[in-house]
Amino acid sequence: MGSAYVAGTFDTKAAELQHVAGLIARGHPVITVDLSTSGGSSGADVSAAEVAAHHPDGADAVFTGDRGSAVTAMAVAFERFLVAQDVDGIIGLGGSGGTALITPAMRALPVGVPKVMVSTVASGDVSPYVDATDIAIFPSVTDVAGLNRISRQVLGNAAHALLGAVTHPVSVTEDKPAVALSMFGVTTPCVTAVAEQLAADHDPLVFHATGTGGRAMEKLVDDGLVRAVVDITTTEVCDLIAGGVMSAGEQRLDAIARTRVPYVGSCGALDMVNFGALETVPPQYRDRNLHVHNPQVTLMRTSAGDCRRIAVFIAGKLNACDGPVRFLLPTGGLSMLDSPEQPFYDPDADAVLFETLESRVRQTADRRVERVPHNINDPEFAAALVAAFREITGSAERTRQEAR
Numbered sequence: 001m002g003s004a005y006v007a008g009t010f011d012t013k014a015a016e017l018q019h020v021a022g023l024i025a026r027g028h029p030v031i032t033v034d035l036s037t038s039g040g041s042s043g044a045d046v047s048a049a050e051v052a053a054h055h056p057d058g059a060d061a062v063f064t065g066d067r068g069s070a071v072t073a074m075a076v077a078f079e080r081f082l083v084a085q086d087v088d089g090i091i092g093l094g095g096s097g098g099t100a101l102i103t104p105a106m107r108a109l110p111v112g113v114p115k116v117m118v119s120t121v122a123s124g125d126v127s128p129y130v131d132a133t134d135i136a137i138f139p140s141v142t143d144v145a146g147l148n149r150i151s152r153q154v155l156g157n158a159a160h161a162l163l164g165a166v167t168h169p170v171s172v173t174e175d176k177p178a179v180a181l182s183m184f185g186v187t188t189p190c191v192t193a194v195a196e197q198l199a200a201d202h203d204p205l206v207f208h209a210t211g212t213g214g215r216a217m218e219k220l221v222d223d224g225l226v227r228a229v230v231d232i233t234t235t236e237v238c239d240l241i242a243g244g245v246m247s248a249g250e251q252r253l254d255a256i257a258r259t260r261v262p263y264v265g266s267c268g269a270l271d272m273v274n275f276g277a278l279e280t281v282p283p284q285y286r287d288r289n290l291h292v293h294n295p296q297v298t299l300m301r302t303s304a305g306d307c308r309r310i311a312v313f314i315a316g317k318l319n320a321c322d323g324p325v326r327f328l329l330p331t332g333g334l335s336m337l338d339s340p341e342q343p344f345y346d347p348d349a350d351a352v353l354f355e356t357l358e359s360r361v362r363q364t365a366d367r368r369v370e371r372v373p374h375n376i377n378d379p380e381f382a383a384a385l386v387a388a389f390r391e392i393t394g395s396a397e398r399t400r401q402e403a404r
Helices: 010-025 048-052 067-082 096-108 149-167 185-198 212-222 236-242 254-259 304-319 347-360 379-403
Strands: 003-008 030-034 087-094 115-119 136-139 178-183 203-208 228-231 263-266 272-275 290-294 297-301 325-330 367-372
Touching: 003 010, 003 067, 003 096, 003 149, 010 030, 010 087, 010 149, 030 048, 048 067, 067 096, 087 096, 087 149, 096 115, 115 149, 136 149, 178 185, 178 212, 185 203, 185 379, 203 212, 212 228, 212 254, 228 379, 236 272, 236 304, 254 304, 263 379, 304 325, 304 347, 325 347, 325 379, 347 367, 367 379
Parallel strands: 003 030, 003 087, 087 115, 115 136, 178 203, 178 228, 228 263, 263 325, 325 367
Antiparallel strands: 272 297, 290 297
């Protein structure tokens, strides 16, 4: 059995942190961790100096006397400290500074490890703190500034939530390897067909390509929780390149290169960039081919120039992959909207995408780009994806067996 960790700045929040630790300790071992940057001592099991020593530049990089730089450095140190521990679960308490200090370490833990953050900023936009992980955030309601009738209730609920999670861990028995798939509404028929064909001997995990979905998928790749990836819907790259609202960031596809996981990719929804309501579309795009998907989502057709930049980005990422890679090009269209009589049908723009990928990807026996003469949602294209998946995962399994 590991321990439940209770983390925060003991120089200002010792009473609240000890209260939470006492509640959890009734049913599970607890380790308290001080993240104060004031340099004082505390009654925590792990002192701030011990945590700070984990910073790559040593404790002096943390205790600078400047609160901003000290908190940033302590966050780095705490992340390095926490990932080296046997963590059954973690709970943190704080305001905006404490939340920014504690949550990076939570995000570094594998998905499935219970993580609870009680925060004064929990009722706002918490995406910078949670990102693509499974952190549960409790609004503190009152400030985390002493124990009172409200804070005792909120802190008690949060403590008991973590206690329940660590004392009754979810047991997932799955003897089939997991495979990650990326999906958008306009690629759903393809992803559904592929998932159904793989389900007999794999556990399909489908991620919605909304920015967060792509980051979540790649975190699971980094955590070693998926055996292979069928990245049908790479549309998040469009939003990165053209400034849409569903970008997964510059790091999209980096986990594939780091882990060398078997990878089958495609051009799903590379015909579109996502914006909010029509009036939110940037002025420079107002004369482009726009499609109102619903009152909250407006799609913009990628131009030939956009497609060239998108292909250059993807090719650069694929060239960094040393594991088995197949990238299939659906020459009959990239989505439901990219087919004859549909608003995003643009064979010329698609041709630029395909030709740039073919010319920019350094193809080898293990890294190949292949054309398939079908729309991405045609059954034949799904079959081609499955065939490519079977080929590279079978080859990877044979390599593992030979290595033994």
